[in-house]
Amino acid sequence: MNNLEALVRLNMVLDIGSVRLGKLLEYFAKPENILNAPAEKLTRVFGIGEKIAGKIVSLKKVDLSREFVSAEKSGLKIITIYDKDYPENLKNIPGAPLVLYVKGELKPKDKFSIGIIGSRRATFYGLSAAERFASELAVNGFTIVSGMARGIDTYAHKGALKVGGRTIAVIGSGFGHIYPSENKELAEEISKSGAVVSEFPIDAKPLPQNF
Numbered sequence: 634m635n636n637l638e639a640l641v642r643l644n645m646v647l648d649i650g651s652v653r654l655g656k657l658l659e660y661f662a663k664p665e666n667i668l669n670a671p672a673e674k675l676t677r678v679f680g681i682g683e684k685i686a687g688k689i690v691s692l693k694k695v696d697l698s699r700e701f702v703s704a705e706k707s708g709l710k711i712i713t714i715y716d717k718d719y720p721e722n723l724k725n726i727p728g729a730p731l732v733l734y735v736k737g738e739l740k741p742k743d744k745f746s747i748g749i750i751g752s753r754r755a756t757f758y759g760l761s762a763a764e765r766f767a768s769e770l771a772v773n774g775f776t777i778v779s780g781m782a783r784g785i786d787t788y789a790h791k792g793a794l795k796v797g798g799r800t801i802a803v804i805g806s807g808f809g810h811i812y813p814s815e816n817k818e819l820a821e822e823i824s825k826s827g828a829v830v831s832e833f834p835i836d837a838k839p840l841p842q843n844f
Contacts, residue, residue, distance in 0.1 A: 636663075636665075636713055636715050638697060639668055640714075641697060641732055642668060642695055643664060643689070643692065644731065644834060645692065645695060649689075651728040653678075668689065671690070672686040673686075675690070700834060700835060703809070704734065707835070709735060709736050709808060709835075710735045711732065711734055711735075714729060714732075720733075720739055720743060721741075736829045737824035737825065738827075739828050739830075742776070742799075743801065745776060746776040746778045747776075747777060749777055749785065749786075750786055751763060753783040754783075755785050764788040764789070764791055764792035764795070766789075767788070767798075768792040768795055770793075771798025776798075776800065776801060776827065777798065777800040777801070778800070778802075779800070779801075781804055781816050781829070783816075786802075794826065801830060802820065802827075802828075802829045803830050805831075806833060807834050809837075810837065810838050810839055
């Protein structure tokens, strides 16, 4: 089992979270060691109770072939925090996701990025301002990062695309449940000139805690 397989397996327990996974890695050094540890040893790590420890132990029986086949069919690349193409800016934040599913391409120049997010029920002025700011920033070489939600997020992405700029959508679900559904075409458009990124397994639903 390599790092990719081990981390994808661990990432499938949605209630572990990046912070707990990071603490597990600090304690066990390698992701494979986490999967091979008994439950009583896992619970020595702060934040890992018996319930989560039990889920980790049961991960050995999970068949990953479906996840990797689905990723390939959907044109997704799965990268881990150990990979050279993992975003440098993201790697340096506390609780950085250990696994990313990417549709499109992440580039080194994306380190010059600006996040634009806002209300899902924005006014016309708010929407037009978000689109205009995104367009002007994209023309000047910045990558626009947003969440592809309704409202401000959608118009920020559209503003960057309008001028042929780069934009990255960070979504709160797996690629099997693009949310909102009316933005599926937008997701495809973003992936052609930027990237759509998720830290969640493909079948993860857009639950409130994911946003």
